[in-house]
Amino acid sequence: MRRKLKEIKVAVAGQPNSGKSTIFNLLTGGRQHVANYPGITVEKKTGTYHIQEHKVFLTDLPGTYSLTSYSLEERIARDFLLQEKPEVIVDIVDAANLERNLYLVFQLAEISIPLVIDLNMADVAKSRGFQIDTEKLSQEIGAEVVPTVGNKGRGKSKLRQTIHRAYETKKSPKKINYGEDLESILISLEQLLSKDTNLKKRFPLRWLAVKLLENDSEALRIVKKYSKNGEEILSYVEKERKKFISQYGEAPEKTLAHQRYREAEKIVGHCVKQIRTKPKTLTDRIDMVVCNRFSGLIILLGTIYAMYNLSIVQGYKITNYTWPLLAGLQKFLVLLLPPEGFAFDPLLRAMPLGVIGGVIAVLNYVPIFIILFALIAIMEDTGYLARMSFILDRVFRYFGLHGQSVLPLVLGGVYVGGCAIPGVMACRGIKDEKARLATMLVVPLMNCLAKIPLYVLLLGLFFAATKGIMMFFIGTITIIIALGVAKILSLTVLKRKESAPFILEMPPYHLPTLGGVLRRCLERLEIFVKKIITVVIVVMILVYLLINFPGLSEERKAYYNNQANQIKQSFIRKIGKDSSYAKLLAGKQLMKFIGYRNDYRAATKGIEKEEAKKVIEQKFRQRNLEFFKIVKKGKYELGGKKIKDKDAKKVHKAYKKLFNQRRELRAEKKNETIKGSFLGRIGIAMEPFTKRLGFNWQVNIALISAFAAKENAVGTIGVLYESPPTEKEERLEKRLGEKEGGWTPLHALAMILFMAMYPPCIPTLLMIRVESGSTLWMLLATLYPIILGIIFAFLAFTVGNLLGFTGLKMMVAIYVLATVFTIGVGFIKSEPKVKIKT
Amino acid sequence: MTLDELKPGQKCHIVKVNAGGVTGQRLLDMGFVPGAKIDVIRNAPLVDPMELLLKGYRVSIRHSEAKEIEMILL
Ligand SMILES: Nc1nc2c(ncn2[C@@H]2O[C@H](COP(=O)(O)OP(=O)(O)O)[C@@H](O)[C@H]2O)c(=O)[nH]1
Ligand SMILES: [Mg+2]
Numbered sequence: 001m002r003r004k005l006k007e008i009k010v011a012v013a014g015q016p017n018s019g020k021s022t023i024f025n026l027l028t029g030g031r032q033h034v035a036n037y038p039g040i041t042v043e044k045k046t047g048t049y050h051i052q053e054h055k056v057f058l059t060d061l062p063g064t065y066s067l068t069s070y071s072l073e074e075r076i077a078r079d080f081l082l083q084e085k086p087e088v089i090v091d092i093v094d095a096a097n098l099e100r101n102l103y104l105v106f107q108l109a110e111i112s113i114p115l116v117i118d119l120n121m122a123d124v125a126k127s128r129g130f131q132i133d134t135e136k137l138s139q140e141i142g143a144e145v146v147p148t149v150g151n152k153g154r155g156k157s158k159l160r161q162t163i164h165r166a167y168e169t170k171k172s173p174k175k176i177n178y179g180e181d182l183e184s185i186l187i188s189l190e191q192l193l194s195k196d197t198n199l200k201k202r203f204p205l206r207w208l209a210v211k212l213l214e215n216d217s218e219a220l221r222i223v224k225k226y227s228k229n230g231e232e233i234l235s236y237v238e239k240e241r242k243k244f245i246s247q248y249g250e251a252p253e254k255t256l257a258h259q260r261y262r263e264a265e266k267i268v269g270h271c272v273k274q275i276r277t278k279p280k281t282l283t284d285r286i287d288m289v290v291c292n293r294f295s296g297l298i299i300l301l302g303t304i305y306a307m308y309n310l311s312i313v314q315g316y317k318i319t320n321y322t323w324p325l326l327a328g329l330q331k332f333l334v335l336l337l338p339p340e341g342f343a344f345d346p347l348l349r350a351m352p353l354g355v356i357g358g359v360i361a362v363l364n365y366v367p368i369f370i371i372l373f374a375l376i377a378i379m380e381d382t383g384y385l386a387r388m389s390f391i392l393d394r395v396f397r398y399f400g401l402h403g404q405s406v407l408p409l410v411l412g413g414v415y416v417g418g419c420a421i422p423g424v425m426a427c428r429g430i431k432d433e434k435a436r437l438a439t440m441l442v443v444p445l446m447n448c449l450a451k452i453p454l455y456v457l458l459l460g461l462f463f464a465a466t467k468g469i470m471m472f473f474i475g476t477i478t479i480i481i482a483l484g485v486a487k488i489l490s491l492t493v494l495k496r497k498e499s500a501p502f503i504l505e506m507p508p509y510h511l512p513t514l515g516g517v518l519r520r521c522l523e524r525l526e527i528f529v530k531k532i533i534t535v536v537i538v539v540m541i542l543v544y545l546l547i548n549f550p551g552l553s554e555e556r557k558a559y560y561n562n563q564a565n566q567i568k569q570s571f572i573r574k575i576g577k578d579s580s581y582a583k584l585l586a587g588k589q590l591m592k593f594i595g596y597r598n599d600y601r602a603a604t605k606g607i608e609k610e611e612a613k614k615v616i617e618q619k620f621r622q623r624n625l626e627f628f629k630i631v632k633k634g635k636y637e638l639g640g641k642k643i644k645d646k647d648a649k650k651v652h653k654a655y656k657k658l659f660n661q662r663r664e665l666r667a668e669k670k671n672e673t674i675k676g677s678f679l680g681r682i683g684i685a686m687e688p689f690t691k692r693l694g695f696n697w698q699v700n701i702a703l704i705s706a707f708a709a710k711e712n713a714v715g716t717i718g719v720l721y722e723s724p725p726t727e728k729e730e731r732l733e734k735r736l737g738e739k740e741g742g743w744t745p746l747h748a749l750a751m752i753l754f755m756a757m758y759p760p761c762i763p764t765l766l767m768i769r770v771e772s773g774s775t776l777w778m779l780l781a782t783l784y785p786i787i788l789g790i791i792f793a794f795l796a797f798t799v800g801n802l803l804g805f806t807g808l809k810m811m812v813a814i815y816v817l818a819t820v821f822t823i824g825v826g827f828i829k830s831e832p833k834v835k836i837k838t
Numbered sequence: 839m840t841l842d843e844l845k846p847g848q849k850c851h852i853v854k855v856n857a858g859g860v861t862g863q864r865l866l867d868m869g870f871v872p873g874a875k876i877d878v879i880r881n882a883p884l885v886d887p888m889e890l891l892l893k894g895y896r897v898s899i900r901h902s903e904a905k906e907i908e909m910i911l912l
């Protein structure tokens with residue numbers, strides 16, 4: 001009989017870079033689940049394992065140096081410990097960095113939950129010549145200590161057993177003694193607090209007393225909220241703080257921190273022996289090259305280029321191989337839909353078609369994301385990411401950004417070809433709230449992959465001779481504008497946001513483990529795919545409605561149906577009513593044949609090998625012999641004899657005519673539908689205004705439809721400038737060139753610049769909403785690029801025409817203008833930080 | 839003297855941390871406390887920020903924040 005297992009709640013805490021993620025994975029064996037803490041973007045990982053008759057439920061807390069309420073991560077870690085009250089805390093301690101790590105140990109101990117110290121990186125400590133007396137350390141802290149080597153999996157079962165033992169014995173760790181002066185205040189404060197039964201029931205009082213004395217905002221709030229005599233407590237605290245400051249000339253929180261370090265130093269003195277000193281560690285030697293003025297910059301540029309090349313360029317190549325799989329899936333799904341009609345398709349076909357297309361298009365990018373996420377994980381795990389920030393902080397800081405902004409911008413497409421979605425996701429790493437938001441808001445200005453097709457189309461048409469240089473201008477003007485915008489945002493709307501100091505640990509270099517990298521990569525991919533797919537489905541439905549409704553009037557519908565009938569009748573006339581094929585293709589059979597022939601063409605397209613072709617033909621022959629005769633234009637084998645079937649040939653010829661007429665009719669209908677749709681009406685209504693930007697209503701519609709996904713711009717232009725009905729499709733470049741003879745390079749430049757500034761696609765906007773936690777930022781991210789786009793398009797078209805500049809000259813003018821502007825705002829000093837001197 | 843005036847290769851003892859608020863707390867939490875010994879390892883390729891060795895680990899901070907830290911040269 002199976003008893004229900006008893007659950008043990010365990011929290012995993014630790015300072016950043018201590019190997020927390022590694023140990024968490026080790027303990028759970030990968031059985032884990034990633035989510036966000038409610039309402040915020042900090043990842044919450046949970047996982048389980050079994051030991052004896054218990055099921056251990058682990059929660060990974062964010063890595064923090066301390067437990068104050070100054071940063072989001074620290075507040076989360078603390079709230080979890082206080083509210084969820086785990087039965088055991090495992091603190092992952094970097095053995096090679098014991099003194100600083102003990103600072104957190106002492107704070108965890110004050111929460112009075114049984115504590116287990118995982119002395120991780122035992123190998124690193126040993127190689128640095130440290131010998132740690134774990135017995136003694138355990139005595140001094142009042143908690144069991146287990147040495148581990150996380151990346152090698154050493155110490156796993158011992159750690160699990162120790163956690164279990166800590167749960168059974170329920171022993172509280174030792175609390176640090178802050179020295180007589182502070183202790184006397186703390187003790188009396190604790191006594192005062194203990195009179196309040198509500199507080200006593202809910203919170204560890206020693207911890208609360210310490211935090212109150214530190215003037216911690218969270219602790220003050222707790223007292224106000226839960227205590228009946230909160231006023232009395234707070235005024236007591238206030239009085240004691242004042243007294244302390246006037247007596248010692250220093251705020252209690254500082255003295256408390258000093259005492260923790262003093263204690264840490266003492267314990268390290270007792271427990272750690274340095275038996276060897278290593279003059280230069282490997283990390284030192286690597287850093288001499290990586291952070292060097294010359295080689296450092298070269299390595300940095302090389303790394304950025306390699307990341308871009310591996311993920312965007314090579315990843316794009318991989319999509320050539322994965323695309324057939326997705327196309328196959330798409331084909332399969334489409335087969336499940338109701339078949340198309342002659343002139344009108346059923347709604348249940350047309351709408352899902354758009355949705356499936358949208359989802360498949362996004363999934364197509366998955367290889368790129370896998371490579372990107374893996375590369376980021378490697379950069380994080382090795383420790384190079386911190387160096388990148390170190391090197392670049394100086395540049396970015398001028399523009400209100402942060403050294404850590406580099407990665408999001410690279411991912412967004414620093415030159416050409418990136419994707420804003422992982423770019424926005426990567427902003428998570430930026431600790432400075434102000435710089436994080438600024439980065440997130442400008443990442444979409446980078447040139448994502450989807451902006452490229454329109455550039456290519458227009459450059460080919462209007463800038464054929466100067467394509468390369470134009471591409472360079474487009475590729476780099478976006479980053480110049482992004483820096484300027486970031487600065488302006490941080491001087492205005494982001495002015496009041498918290499700006500964290502740049503105090504960044506430079507962790508020792510580690511070789512990343514394959515498992516660790518893969519796991520991180522897949523975790524992020526899962527989050528991405530889940531979020532994006534649901535959004536894309538909704539968006540595609542909306543877009544479908546917008547470009548198809550209110551739809552054609554009954555009259556026009558009747559007109560198209562009438563046209564359709566005439567096409568069919570003329571087809572039957574051509575093949576002759578008496579032909580044996582006439583009956584075969586009558587009524588519903590005609591649609592069946594159309595489907596058959598489309599499949600046949602799709603199946604044989606691009607197939608060169610005779611062998612392969614034969615197999616396919618055999619299949620179609622079996623599917624419908626009569627149809628097969630027609631698609632073979634009357635030349636086929638029957639019973640070993642070669643047959644020339646004149647009737648079938650005639651049918652084929654007539655069908656070609658029908659095929660083209662049907663196409664023309666459908667294009668006309670689609671064009672009229674779009675023009676009359678909600679979106680079309682908006683496009684037409686805006687024309688008087690957008691004329692000054694050089695956009696006609698077709699362009700308006702194309703640009704609006706790009707909102708769902710930028711690839712749509714070229715697609716919609718393609719529909720609006722539908723090719724004249726021949727079986728050979730002319731390339732869009734040619735069609736556009738013929739139909740819009742009035743366009744000049746300035747028209748094209750205006751469109752290109754508008755596209756360069758284009759607002760983020762809807763999946764990106766959603767990501768911004770999620771990552772910033774606010775709809776307002778999402779709206780700002782939508783609006784300001786539109787305004788910028790209008791300004792630049794106006795400059796390019798109207799001002800360009802006034803000056804009588806050529807396209808290239810105007811591009812150069814705008815480029816210079818943007819550069820001067822950005823350098824100018826770079827020099828504006830951000831307001832000096834308010835400093836509270838104590 | 840304040841920490842930002844030091845050049846790579848110099849060492850010092852912290853005397854006092856003047857910053858309060860977030861910066862002050864972050865500095866405390868990372869081990870910038872009176873008496874702590876600091877080795878200046880290097881400046882970034884573009885001069886700012888600077889990399890320090892403190893309590894056995896490496897940390898980089900901007901000169902503007904280093905200015906908040908009073909020290910004596912060793
Ligand atoms: N040498 C060594 N490396 C480790 C150990 N534990 C983790 N690492 C490596 O240290 C790096 C950072 O680990 P991670 O778990 O991501 O640290 P976190 O920031 O605390 O989550 C990774 O490259 C790990 O493979 C260990 O015990 N010894
Ligand atoms: Mg981690």
